[in-house]
Amino acid sequence: MLADxxxxxxxxxxxxxxxDLQPPPATGVRPPxxxxxxxxxxxxxxxxxxxxxxxxxxxxxxxxxxxxxxDYRGFYNHRGIEKLGDSTLTYNEVPYLAxxxxxxxxxxxxxxxxxxxxxxxxxxxxxxxxxxxxLMLELERVHSHLLWxxxxxxxxxxxxxxxxxxxxxxxxxxxxxxxxxNRKTYGMNTVGGLRRDxxxxxxxxxxxxxxxxxxxxxxxxxxxxxxxxxxARTRGVGVLTREWARSICVVGPPxxxxxxxxDARVDHPYAAYDEVVPRIAxxxxxxxxxxxxxxxxxxxxxxxxxxxxxxxxxxxxxLATLPERVPDGRVGISVVEAPRGEAVHYVMTGGDNRPYRxxxxxxxxxxxxxxxxxxxxxxxxxxxxxxxxxDPCFSCTERMEAVDVRSGALRVYTPQELLxxxxxxxxxxxx
Amino acid sequence: xxGLDAGARVAQAMQEQLGAALHGVAREPADAVRxxxxxxxxxxxxxxxxxxxxxxxxxxxxxxxRELGGGFCVEHIxxxxxxxxxxxxxxxxxxxxxxxDSISPLVPGASWAEREFRAG
Numbered sequence: 001m002l003a004d005x006x007x008x009x010x011x012x013x014x015x016x017x018x019x020d021l022q023p024p025p026a027t028g029v030r031p032p033x034x035x036x037x038x039x040x041x042x043x044x045x046x047x048x049x050x051x052x053x054x055x056x057x058x059x060x061x062x063x064x065x066x067x068x069x070x071d072y073r074g075f076y077n078h079r080g081i082e083k084l085g086d087s088t089l090t091y092n093e094v095p096y097l098a099x100x101x102x103x104x105x106x107x108x109x110x111x112x113x114x115x116x117x118x119x120x121x122x123x124x125x126x127x128x129x130x131x132x133x134x135l136m137l138e139l140e141r142v143h144s145h146l147l148w149x150x151x152x153x154x155x156x157x158x159x160x161x162x163x164x165x166x167x168x169x170x171x172x173x174x175x176x177x178x179x180x181x182n183r184k185t186y187g188m189n190t191v192g193g194l195r196r197d198x199x200x201x202x203x204x205x206x207x208x209x210x211x212x213x214x215x216x217x218x219x220x221x222x223x224x225x226x227x228x229x230x231x232a233r234t235r236g237v238g239v240l241t242r243e244w245a246r247s248i249c250v251v252g253p254p255x256x257x258x259x260x261x262x263d264a265r266v267d268h269p270y271a272a273y274d275e276v277v278p279r280i281a282x283x284x285x286x287x288x289x290x291x292x293x294x295x296x297x298x299x300x301x302x303x304x305x306x307x308x309x310x311x312x313x314x315x316x317x318x319l320a321t322l323p324e325r326v327p328d329g330r331v332g333i334s335v336v337e338a339p340r341g342e343a344v345h346y347v348m349t350g351g352d353n354r355p356y357r358x359x360x361x362x363x364x365x366x367x368x369x370x371x372x373x374x375x376x377x378x379x380x381x382x383x384x385x386x387x388x389x390x391d392p393c394f395s396c397t398e399r400m401e402a403v404d405v406r407s408g409a410l411r412v413y414t415p416q417e418l419l420x421x422x423x424x425x426x427x428x429x430x431x
Numbered sequence: 432x433x434g435l436d437a438g439a440r441v442a443q444a445m446q447e448q449l450g451a452a453l454h455g456v457a458r459e460p461a462d463a464v465r466x467x468x469x470x471x472x473x474x475x476x477x478x479x480x481x482x483x484x485x486x487x488x489x490x491x492x493x494x495x496x497r498e499l500g501g502g503f504c505v506e507h508i509x510x511x512x513x514x515x516x517x518x519x520x521x522x523x524x525x526x527x528x529x530x531x532d533s534i535s536p537l538v539p540g541a542s543w544a545e546r547e548f549r550a551g
Contacts, residue, residue, distance in 0.1 A: 335489070
């Protein structure tokens with residue numbers, strides 16, 4: 001997807017287009033949005049909306065309080081990640097970029113990329129590295145699902161859930177920092193295994209922290225499962241049918257809450273999931289409550305998986321021997337079950353120590369496409385939690401208004417003005 | 432067909448359905464089967480994967496292979512979840528006639544991925 005001012009006839013992913021090309025902004029090339037059906041009113045939600053906190057524009061068509069249709073505009077922040085990966089970075093520099101695709105799923109994307117390269121060149125990470133990857137991937141699911149539970153509570157005005165789940169989550173982040181040197185589990189993965197081992201002394205601490213996280217998560221679960229207000233706001237709300245979920249290729253908890261028993265850890269086992277086998281959480285109702293139940297079950301299942309991985313952690317090397325030269329023209333496809341669903345990385349190897357083509361699909365990409373069908377015939381007030389129940393993850397940017405504090409005058413910047421401002425703020429010249 | 436692994440079954444079914452429009456089959460890496468097909472056969476191939484193999488669409492990849500002696504290439508990647516297998520439909524697209532049928536009418540979830548080809 002291209003920026004709204006990207007000129008026609010310039011193809012950024014063609015090999016002869018430099019990664020730092022900045023063509024003059026074009027006008028009048030923005031794809032048109034759908035008109036409202038006759039008799040309906042347009043209600044703009046986004047691109048910046050307080051309960052989503054990430055850029056997305058939902059153009060709701062409403063009749064009174066009822067939604068009768070929706071158009072979507074996203075892709076406000078194009079980062080050119082794939083282009084950087086196959087034009088300027090080397091194989092072992094890409095993981096540092098891959099883990100920054102998402103602010104939550106860092107380890108997931110670096111694992112997925114490394115696995116794709118490993119498959120392409122016929123290398124398998126050592127067993128110990130695969131167990132540590134499994135442990136880290138499940139730690140990310142634990143903290144991500146706790147984070148999501150809090151946000152869902154916040155969207156519904158149940159801020160006690162937000163406060164409690166984020167408090168419970170925090171020791172997991174400290175644990176991640178002790179293991180990886182960073183709260184966000186960055187810098188551990190490399191093609192062929194890991195750059196950093198898991199210290200033996202940390203294993204008992206992992207088990208100790210998880211015991212407390214489990215105890216408190218169960219308390220949260222018991223507090224919310226019978227809450228009549230939560231039921232009123234989520235049961236029968238934002239239903240995603242099994243058929244539509246399958247048709248639109250929805251993944252992760254939204255798919256499993258609609259009765260689709262798909263999970264990359266089982267469908268395409270990677271890391272140590274062939275030995276530490278997950279139980280897939282499935283619900284059938286397809287509504288927002290079903291998505292809550294799936295994530296709560298997965299949170300507890302992840303704790304079990306981490307325990308299993310930690311107790312069965314084998315000794316041995318953490319990095320495979322790599323070929324002197326990566327053969328070119330090989331393809332590897334890898335999937336990793338992120339908290340939001342299946343991430344996909346495709347790598348075609350190149351002859352200059354970098355991928356010839358790197359393609360990434362994050363789980364929100366298919367899941368967002370299900371939104372228009374999920375909110376039809378819902379009320380406006382239900383839209384934030386329906387969207388939130390997908391646990392969407394947009395790349396972050398914001399639009400802004402400027403207020404003169406002396407006069408109180410408000411000014412809204414146009415897209416062209418914002419682009420010019422951002423370019424001049426970093427020195428004016430193209431990088 | 433009995434006794435064949437999933438990759439071989441897919442390849443055999445495609446051979447029967449597409450005939451000469453199936454240009455080649457590759458099985459590397461082991462968890463994937465790559466079907467090199469004529470771009471005109473992309474819809475029947477997609478339909479067969481969807482209806483006969485319950486294949487789930489993952490993503491599409493548009494590539495510029497001119498440096499490698501080809502033109503452009505569109506790859507549609509599917510998953511046969513129960514068989515732990517990826518299926519890749521590999522369609523060469525000529526530089527001077529860079530068009531291919533959309534599979535979105537058959538697989539609505541491919542809509543955004545196909546829109547990205549204009550960037551590739």
